[in-house]
Amino acid sequence: LRQAQAQVAPVRFAWPRGTEPTACIGVASFRAGAMIDYKIDKWGLTLIFKRRGSVFPRACAVSGVNAAFTAVVHMLLQNHLGDRHFGDGDNVLQIWSCFNFILGFLIIFRTQQAYGKFWEGGTLLQQTRGEWYNATSSLIAFSSKDPKKAKDVELFHHVLIRLMSMLYCSALQQVADMKDERFDIIDNAGLDPAKLSYLEAANDKTEILVQWIQRLICDNMACGVLTAAPPIMSRVFQELSKGVVNFQNARKIAEFLFPLPYAQMISVMLVFQWILVPLMAFTLVESTMWAAFLSYMAVFTFWSINFIAIELEMPFGDDLNDLPIANIMKDFNCSLRTLLEEDAQNPPAFTMQDGYRKLSISQWDGGASNRCAFRGGRVAASVRLKRMGSVAPTRLWRGSTSAAVKPLKQQPEGLSNSEEEDPPAPEQRPPHAILPCEPSGGGGG
DSSP: OHHHHHOOSEEEEEOOSTTOOOOBOOOOOOOSOSSOOOOOOSSSOGGGGOOTTOSHHHHHHHHHHHHHHHHHHHHHHHHHHTTOOSSOHHHHHHHHHHHHHHHHHHHHHHHHHHHHHHHHHHHHHHHHHHHHHHHHHHHHHTBOOOGGGHHHHHHHHHHHHHHHHHHHHHHHHHHOOOSOOEEEEEOOTTSOHHHHHHHHHOSOHHHHHHHHHHHHHHHHHHTTSBOSOHHHHHHHHHHHHHHHHHHHHHHHHHHSOSOHHHHHHHHHHHHHHHHHHHHHHHHHOOOHHHHHHHHHHHHHHHHHHHHHHHHHHOTTSSSTTSOOHHHHHHHHHHHHHHHTSHHHHSOOOOOOOGGGGGOOOOOOOOOGGGSOOOGGGOOOOOOOOGGGOSOOOOOOBSSSGGGOOOOOOOOOTTOOHHHHSOOOOOOOOOTTOOSSSOOTTOOOO
């Protein structure tokens, strides 16, 4: 129990798909990639010159080459043909307009689908987080207040938040398409190594963790750690199941790509447009400079919109315009750790006075400086775990307990001398005892 109390620092947790070796690395650095944070000025013009995360450089490269090619073709054809053009300009313009209309329709359709997937992906991740966090908060609120079960309740809380952190991590890794899919979890060094090895070798890690959590809840209901009535406890199972459903819907976005025939047709038409624009510019425009400029704008517009669709089609990657997956995981860990604070588990006392019956209105800023936030890659947390002693360092975990690195003692800021002392050693328990208690009439866990 003492070891489990000490290990509450986040670690880097890696579960690649399949059964390949994994690694958990304690790294405090934040990803500099996904989700660019920006502000729009009054006129909305400063974003024009923002290069990081923009599709303009790629579009400019394609359209710039096309503009130079148009200028060369225009001068060569003008010198060779003189004032003659390719047939009737009105008929050519009509055919060209139909071609651009079809191409524009396909690109806009792809962009709409990509934006829908991007927004739905972020919504589903936040809904999954909310359901699983509410389930964890309810379980902590439903825990027994009997002093005789204080140690069992505390151990149940620590096992619960570790399993919930691993659950959300495995869900994010299953939908993520990133070069580095190692995300932070609350250190799981106190859990049974045999169970962790089994979990590492399994393909359906999310489903296994959900089953472990449900079994953990049932066992602690049987032994009195959870005191809420069964009809009320059913709410927790409903929230767990809703989170799984939202996660499966997020998998739909990650695994069902934009149909190949559409993507192939758009790519072919863009290439045809790139080739035909110089010829159309010679047919419709006499000036070489204007021909090059109009060619640049036509290619730049179509290719930019197509690049935007490509950026948004897979929102769970590590591109600059993707969702901040790693920081969402950090924020979830921050919320889980907050649930173990003594002040968070008990509501404040209230002294009733006559003046309070008026229910006066006052302003409150909410203490925004102390909130956990992940927008723009920034994570800020003010965490003080009063009941858990010193905050443990991160550890390396590579699938076996022998790979653990000796932790370095750390002390959170603001603790007094009395709080710096380690808590008294509790009752010793075997390392394989994950559950805080056993149900009545049951065998060994």
